Amino acid sequence: MIETKKFDKNMITFLEMCSTCMKMCKDQCPTAWATKSESITPYTRSLMIVLNEKGIKEYDQAAIEAEYKCTTCWACEEACLPKVGLPNMIEIARSHIIAKNPHLKPMDEIANRVETLYNPLNEPAEERFNRLKNLLPEKKEAEYVYFIGCMACYRYPEIAESIIKLLKKTEVDFTVIIGDEWCCGSPIIRNGFTNLAKKLAQHNIDQFEKFKCKKIITGCSACYSTIKKDYTDLGLTLNQEIQHFTEFFEELRIKNNIKPIKTLDKIISYHDPCHLGRRMGVYDPPRNLLKDISGKNFVELQFNREKARCCGAGGGVKYNYTDIAKSIGIRRLEEAQFLNVDMLVSACPLCKNQFEAVQNKNNKTEIKDITEIIAYVYLD
Known part of the structure; x- marks a missing residue:
């Protein structure tokens, strides 16, 4: 028997609140943007969970796709005043879907x-x-x-x-x-x-x-x-x-007063991974390291920190819905291209993989993981 977490009363209340609010999260959701579909929005996902939990309507194919066409990037939460924690609810809903459909494709x-x-x-x-x-x-x-x-x-x-x-x-x-x-x-x-x-x-x-x-x-x-x-x-x-x-x-x-032994004369920008940034609140350490390396050559993407756009690879979307993931990744890369940066750096191998996969051959922006940059300037 598959173990699943149950939706408690407070969760249902939050989901109902989400499904009936002013929809400010819609413009933040990368998959809503990519699909241009009202059914692929945070509040519609909430509504489908509520309908299932109240026994009004079970998850059908459209509902399952809506729940899975979410990168769990937490961007919706930044626009959500009551902070309902929808990505957590979606993961619970997915576990319920799998409990009933353990061989769900893909x-x-x-x-x-x-x-x-x-x-x-x-x-x-x-x-x-x-x-x-x-x-x-x-x-x-x-x-x-x-x-x-x-x-x-x-x-x-x-x-x-x-x-x-x-x-x-x-x-x-x-x-x-x-x-x-x-x-x-x-x-x-x-x-x-x-x-x-x-x-x-x-x-x-x-x-x-x-x-x-x-x-x-x-x-x-x-x-x-x-x-x-x-x-x-x-x-x-x-x-x-x-x-x-x-x-x-x-x-x-900082503790050991370690200094770079090389310089990196490139214009660098940093992409905040959703797992590291919005989910865990780690924003400054990567930036401090990159600024120490590149100084005035560090520039922020237009959408950064809490407002950073998702790369499109998370939540299973890259594997399950390739076209949606590709559209989201291209949009993020275009920010770096617009700034004419030499290098786009992230702190997640999955983000690096996604950007390399969707990058147009005419886009000459280097894609690097931050560990590669740190090693380059701190090692002989």
């Missing part, structure tokens, strides 16, 4: 991959660390565990390589979960597979305990928000503090 494809291969990218589990073999520390215990994440292991080993080299140079006592790091569970939670998410989370928590670490570091914004927030929301106990690498390195460089 969502179950991601779940099947993660359940068998422990990653959503359809890559062999035994090859997770192949591209990092010569760099990995082999400590059985350490103060820090560096949680690498699926994207950095399989798609962007340069991100993991950057972090590992920086940790080694600064003599941080760290290790990695060689052979037993599983997907953090973010794509599974977003798609509504609660039981599998709990299994993944408990496994990773057990590994943190096994290595007797006090703190966890990760360069992936999705891994960061999932481990920090969702693991406890799943009813599990996490005994370690977790930091995104930008938080960790910002503190470290």
